[in-house]
Amino acid sequence: RLTGTFVLSVFTAVLGSLEFGYNIGVINAPQKMIEQDYNATWLQRYGEPIPSGTLTSLWSLSVAIFSIGGMLSAFCLGFVSEWLGRRKAMLINNLFAFIGGSLMALSKLCRSFEMMILGRFIIGAYCGLASGLTPMYVGEIAPTSLRGALGTLHQLAIVTGILIAQILGLEVLLGSQELWPVLLGLTVVPTVLQMSFLPFCPESPRFLYIVRCQEHQAKRGLRRLTGRQEVGDMLAEMKEEKRKMEMERKVSILELxxxxxxxxxxxxxxxxxxxxxxxxxxxxxxxxxxxxxxxxxxxxxxxxxxxxxxxxxxxxxxxxxxxxxxxxxxxxxxxxxxxxxxxxxxxxxxxxxxxxxxxxxxxxxxxxxxxxxxxxxxxxxxxxxxxxxxxxxxxxxxxxxxxxxxxxxxxxxxxxxxxxxxxxxxxxxxxxxxxxxxxxxxxxxxxxxxxKTFDQIAANFNERSVGGMMDMDMDMDLDKPSTELDYLGEESIN
CATH class of the missing domain: 1.20.1250.20 (MFS general substrate transporter like domains)
Known part of the structure; x- marks a missing residue:
């Protein structure tokens, strides 16, 4: 059954996805107003209007540097999520969102397009981590029967954030010359909410047991998430996954x-x-x-x-x-x-x-x-x-x-x-x-x-890779669509 702790944990996690979507959509509506402020800043500094080519370059950089921040932070996701854990990583990641949102909101007041560009980079770094941490955390705490539906919530939160940004970006709301800094600064609202709720959410039990070897804490997390005192069946699944993982070497990106x-x-x-x-x-x-x-x-x-x-x-x-x-x-x-x-x-x-x-x-x-x-x-x-x-x-x-x-x-x-x-x-x-x-x-x-459980899915690929090394014909058979993969997965578990 769905417990209050489980619902709170999923909701809190997807707030990061909502903020991700908001920052994708928020920059488009106030483009003309932001460019006018870039021109006013340039005029104040240098006594002449900004050249059109320079303005285009600055605006393109303001938009594209968001993706650069996301690229760099996404590449660090594996290290951060293992070092801090899923929940603590989401909590600390909110500092990037708070700093980035504050820089963008204050850029007009401070007459600094550098603050806007730096803020977009930092908020992009936040989104790069959030785009991986949210589905990872939700996927690990979700029961197998709901994992797909709950995983879709990540994308639903993203598109909802985009839609909210489009609506608030209307000129009659916050997309005006005076209020566009408020529009950009509103990104800190989901940040404050997530930082407030995360302390009440349990760490991923799968992470606690398999990575940190903390069985007692993992059991406590499972009980909070499921509302059941007896969680031996779920712990047995994780034990089997841990046993197989211990037979493997530590996996790096190159090893993949x-x-x-x-x-x-x-x-x-x-x-x-x-x-x-x-x-x-x-x-x-x-x-x-x-x-x-x-x-x-x-x-x-x-x-x-x-x-x-x-x-x-x-x-x-x-x-x-x-x-x-x-x-x-x-x-x-x-x-x-x-x-x-x-x-x-x-x-x-x-x-x-x-x-x-x-x-x-x-x-x-x-x-x-x-x-x-x-x-x-x-x-x-x-x-x-x-x-x-x-x-x-x-x-x-x-x-x-x-x-x-x-x-x-x-x-x-x-x-x-x-x-x-x-x-x-x-x-x-x-x-x-x-x-x-x-x-x-x-x-x-x-x-x-x-x-399928994570172990069954891994077993499918294990069968396929072993079959490919032993016999090319068997490898071709294993590449057929899902019904045959399901059979192979069940056979490997049996």
């Missing part, structure tokens, strides 16, 4: 790629993260406002918010489907739907000037693209990595996966504009090809993890 046992799951993890960022979702939001304008929408900003609402709604749909249809099936459904929408959008954009009503097809394609993204590629890659690895290699794997996600995010953010200028409306064909590749890869290489 060198060992046949970990090589395939880490490649799957990286490509799942790339399927999220290289799907074109950020490009869709980039084009959405101009397409809505061509469609005759009086207030395109509200149409963009409508796309954000669809973003949230279909994340909720994924929440209910994830344990019924499975991760692999939903991810393939999302990739396939996005691929079709990308092709339709390319055709509609190409015909937009000659066939005016094609703008409405573009709008429907945008909404469909966003909906399919949140069904699969949006939420699934974040928690799928935590499911593919046992306790030992999980922190290193989360660090590699998070670094891959942030790096792809940075590349898209910096390079998309140049590719779009070169290819025009046909830029979405590139994304369609990438989506088709990720769909084929998922079909042939990604196993189903629904309803």
């Amino acid at each position: 790629f060198r060992s046949p046992l970990y090589r395939q799951p880490i490649i799957i993890s990286i490509l799942l993260q790339l399927s999220q960022q290289l799907s074109g979702i950020n490009a869709i939001f980039y084009y959405s406002t101009s397409i809505f304008i061509k469609a005759g929408v009086q207030s395109p900003v509200y149409a963009t918010i409508g796309a954000g609402v669809i973003n949230c709604a279909f994340t909720v749909v994924s929440l209910f489907l994830i344990e019924r249809m499975g991760r692999r099936t939903l991810h393939m459904l999302g990739l396939g739907g996005m691929c079709i929408c990308a092709v339709i959008m390319t055709m509609a954009l190409a015909l937009l000037d000659s066939v005016p009503w094609m703008s409405y097809i573009c709008m429907l394609s945008i909404f469909g693209f966003v909906a399919f993204f949140e069904v699969g590629p949006g939420p699934i890659p974040w928690f799928f990595v935590a499911e593919l690895f046992s306790q030992g290699p999980r922190p290193a794997a989360m660090a590699v996966a998070g670094f891959s996600n942030w790096t792809a995010n940075f590349i898209i953010g910096m390079g998309f504009q140049y590719v779009a200028d070169l290819c025009g409306p046909y830029v979405f064909l590139i994304f369609a090809v990438l989506l088709l590749f990720f769909l084929i890869f998922t079909f042939f290489r990604v196993p189903e993890t629904r309803g």
Whole structure:
């Protein structure tokens, strides 16, 4: 049953995801006002208006340095989560959010665009750690039957944060010349809440028992989370995982790629993260406002918010489907739907000037693209990595996966504009090809993890790697879709 402690722990953890999403979306609405303040600061310092090229560079740096901070901190995730523990790492990580939010909020008062850029970097560092710590903690405290649904809450909190930022960024609310520092500074609110609630949340029992060898504390945490006095069955599962982990060497990031046992799951993890960022979702939001304008929408900003609402709604749909249809099936459904929408959008954009009503097809394609993204590629890659690895290699794997996600995010953010200028409306064909590749890869290489313990999932890959070394034919058989992997996982446990 769901206890108050368990609900509080999950809610507190996903506050970090909410703040992550808020900082993704908050910088777009006040762009013009922030650029005006950059110009005013430059004029005060040097007695002349800021050159347009310098202004563009400063703004691009203000946006992109967020991803750089995320890349660097995500790569440190494994070390931080093992050194401090999941809960304490989340608690200390809030210091980055508080410092970053304060710097951004005070940058206008202090007439310093350096404070804004530094604040964006620090808040990016916070988000890089939060993007790994949240699904790791939630995945470790969640029961097997709810792990997928609860893992989706990470993405739901992200898109909710984006939507909140879009709404508060309206000029009638906080997106004005006077109030935009308040808009950016509001990021400290989830920080204060999380710092207040975390002391009442237990540390991950799986971490306490397997990594710290603290059986008594692990039992106490399990009892608080489950409301049961007898937790021997869950402790037995962790004991078996610990026993197998002790038979392995300490897993480093290099070992993930060198060992046949970990090589395939880490490649799957990286490509799942790339399927999220290289799907074109950020490009869709980039084009959405101009397409809505061509469609005759009086207030395109509200149409963009409508796309954000669809973003949230279909994340909720994924929440209910994830344990019924499975991760692999939903991810393939999302990739396939996005691929079709990308092709339709390319055709509609190409015909937009000659066939005016094609703008409405573009709008429907945008909404469909966003909906399919949140069904699969949006939420699934974040928690799928935590499911593919046992306790030992999980922190290193989360660090590699998070670094891959942030790096792809940075590349898209910096390079998309140049590719779009070169290819025009046909830029979405590139994304369609990438989506088709990720769909084929998922079909042939990604196993189903629904309803399995971490030990069973690891056993599947163990069977596959051993089979590949013994017999190539057996390896080909093991690569078949999930039903056969389920059978092999059960056989290995038996």
